[in-house]
Amino acid sequence: MPLGRTWQVVAGSAAIGLAVALGAVAASGPWDSGQRTAERRHAADRDRVLAAAGHRHTPPPRTPAVTPPAPSAAPVLLPAPASATGAGKGASAGSASATGTAPDPAALKALLDPLMASDGLGTLRTGIVVDAATGTVLYDHRAATPSTPASTTKLATATAALATLGAGHRLTTTVVLGKDGRVVLVGGGDPTLELGGLADDTAAALKARGATSVRLGYDTSLYSGSSLHPIGHNENLAPVTALMVREGRLDDSDSGTADRSFTPARDAADAFADLLRDRGITVEGAVSEHSGRGGTRLAAHQSAPLDELVERMLTNSDNDLAEALARQVARATGRPASFAGGAAAIPDVLRRLGVPLPGASFHDGSGLDGTDKVAATTLARILALAASPAHPELRPVLTGLPVAGFTGTLADRFRATRGAGVVHAKTGTLTGTNTIAGTTVTPAGRLLAFAFLTDGTTDADAAQSALDRLATALTR
Known part of the structure; x- marks a missing residue:
């Protein structure tokens, strides 16, 4: 169910099922103003954009600005003596x-x-x-x-x-230029990562430096120990690595069980190489593991808060x-x-x-x-x-x-x-x-x-x- 409908269905069900007062429904969450965090931010970003544009049909920016969390529902959640x-x-x-x-x-x-x-x-x-x-x-x-x-x-x-x-903490995936000239995709532990915007920014940064041909590596050193959960390879969980795209899912799902990659970090790096090629950057040779420590940042992608x-x-x-x-x-x-x-x-x-x-x-x-x-x-x-x-x-x-x-x-x-x-x-x-x-x-x-x-x-x-x-x- 789309997140935007969550409050509507909850309010409706409460009214139909128990006819509980609005304040009590908020208490059962308790939800700030009846909304999840993501919904509040989306609504605030949309309203800000529409107000600035002066009409109702201006689309929101691709990367919404982060707005402060709404205050807690004071009428429901007040300090007890x-x-x-x-x-x-x-x-x-x-x-x-x-x-x-x-x-x-x-x-x-x-x-x-x-x-x-x-x-x-x-x-x-x-x-x-x-x-x-x-x-x-x-x-x-x-x-x-x-x-x-x-x-x-x-x-x-x-x-x-x-x-x-x-x-407000975010998980940050970076692309750095190593001292040896290799471009390295450095995992920040974000399993929700999508690479399109990061590839755009990386290609632009490379072209600004006059570089159109690079070698590419990837760095998963943020995590240590085994990447495999004790239950083994499983449709409930990909190998736990600091670099992966869409939780290593091999289908179009975004939740629930799914076939998972055995090598999500390598798959992410290969996909990133293809995206760079699509943007006019030649990637030479095979993608391989390579440390990004001490490199110069070219681009970064941050997760949701x-x-x-x-x-x-x-x-x-x-x-x-x-x-x-x-x-x-x-x-x-x-x-x-x-x-x-x-x-x-x-x-x-x-x-x-x-x-x-x-x-x-x-x-x-x-x-x-x-x-x-x-x-x-x-x-x-x-x-x-x-x-x-x-x-x-x-x-x-x-x-x-x-x-x-x-x-x-x-x-x-x-x-x-x-x-x-x-x-x-x-x-x-x-x-x-x-x-x-x-x-x-x-x-x-x-x-x-x-x-x-x-x-x-x-x-x-x-x-x-x-x-x-x-x-x-x-x-x-």
């Missing part, structure tokens, strides 16, 4: 403001316990519901017991990346972006940009944020590694932290969550249920594992953070349905 935040580890004076009355824990237990006993769930079942305004635990079913998180791991990766790098990359990663459960961002966190914290470096950096950042990590064990940034372990309480506290006015930099963790029945990995779930449009959640699926963690808003307008995880499942569809019923129950 300090005295209200002491209940529950991980709460803070900057928690989301209370709206309405929080569900009664006893009533919630009576509602959720029978659902936690569903035959569709596996041998290990854990869950938690937290009042985002106060940090109070409203429901706890073995919430501190570590379980396989699958793709809900991405919530941790997103939080660590935003807290460490900042929402980090907040937009995080939203894309969460909405589409993008494994390539998750592993790229884990490596960026590793580099920013002085660790090797590798699977091990990212796995060590993510929990370190979470600890500094005050997120509890009972029994946590990270081995990647995407959650594809079945040996990852995270407790339900960790996921719920991450979500509550992202709702806090004290941490506006973490808001994309919430705005990127798929919307039940409408977007991303929840587009085909929660249809014709009370949860449609109101449950916003990240899901996870591996063989024998099903998880869901997100936010929802009660009819009274109370923002809840929740996480339900199960291991040892034998029927993925039945487990998924059971988890959806648990999340939907919170909207009653």
Whole structure:
């Protein structure tokens, strides 16, 4: 679904399904003015261009200017009194403001316990519901017991990346001219890279120097260690390298599974050579790996801002972006940009944020590694932290969550249920594992953070349905 329609469908579903007030719908995200970060920027750039042109039909510039993030939704997310935040580890004076009355824990237990006993769930079942305004635990079913998180791991990766790098950080791919005269394409860790504009700028820079014939190399030294995930070559993830185009996809898709290149860096360099040739630059000989260290920059390409990359990663459960961002966190914290470096950096950042990590064990940034372990309480506290006015930099963790029945990995779930449009959640699926963690808003307008995880499942569809019923129950 195009991003531009996201707010329309969410507002419509909320009105039809629950007739929740507009402020409460924003709280269920919470979305700034009901929009994702990318949508706000696109609208601001469009309006600025139209105003300058004086009419409605002037197209936006090819590279939109970056606009400041919109302020948080103040009517929904106001600081709670300090005295209200002491209940529950991980709460803070900057928690989301209370709206309405929080569900009664006893009533919630009576509602959720029978659902936690569903035959569709596996041998290990854990869950938690937290009042985002106060940090109070409203429901706890073995919430501190570590379980396989699958793709809900991405919530941790997103939080660590935003807290460490900042929402405006961009991944930069450069082209440099080495001292030996070789042109080198230097990977900046951007799996969303497209090369057309970079080739335009490089060809222009070379021609300005009077160079129309070059040798070409490529540099992937930003990352270290193995590029192959422990699951091996897989349609869910390309080899993790600092240089790739469109996530190494061999088709026209931009999300989901796809056949992937075994050599995405070499493929990117070969494609770049072809683009240079199309622009009148002769590329001599074969493209080869070559260090770009100390070279003179000819051109550069920057990714979308980090907040937009995080939203894309969460909405589409993008494994390539998750592993790229884990490596960026590793580099920013002085660790090797590798699977091990990212796995060590993510929990370190979470600890500094005050997120509890009972029994946590990270081995990647995407959650594809079945040996990852995270407790339900960790996921719920991450979500509550992202709702806090004290941490506006973490808001994309919430705005990127798929919307039940409408977007991303929840587009085909929660249809014709009370949860449609109101449950916003990240899901996870591996063989024998099903998880869901997100936010929802009660009819009274109370923002809840929740996480339900199960291991040892034998029927993925039945487990998924059971988890959806648990999340939907919170909207009653």
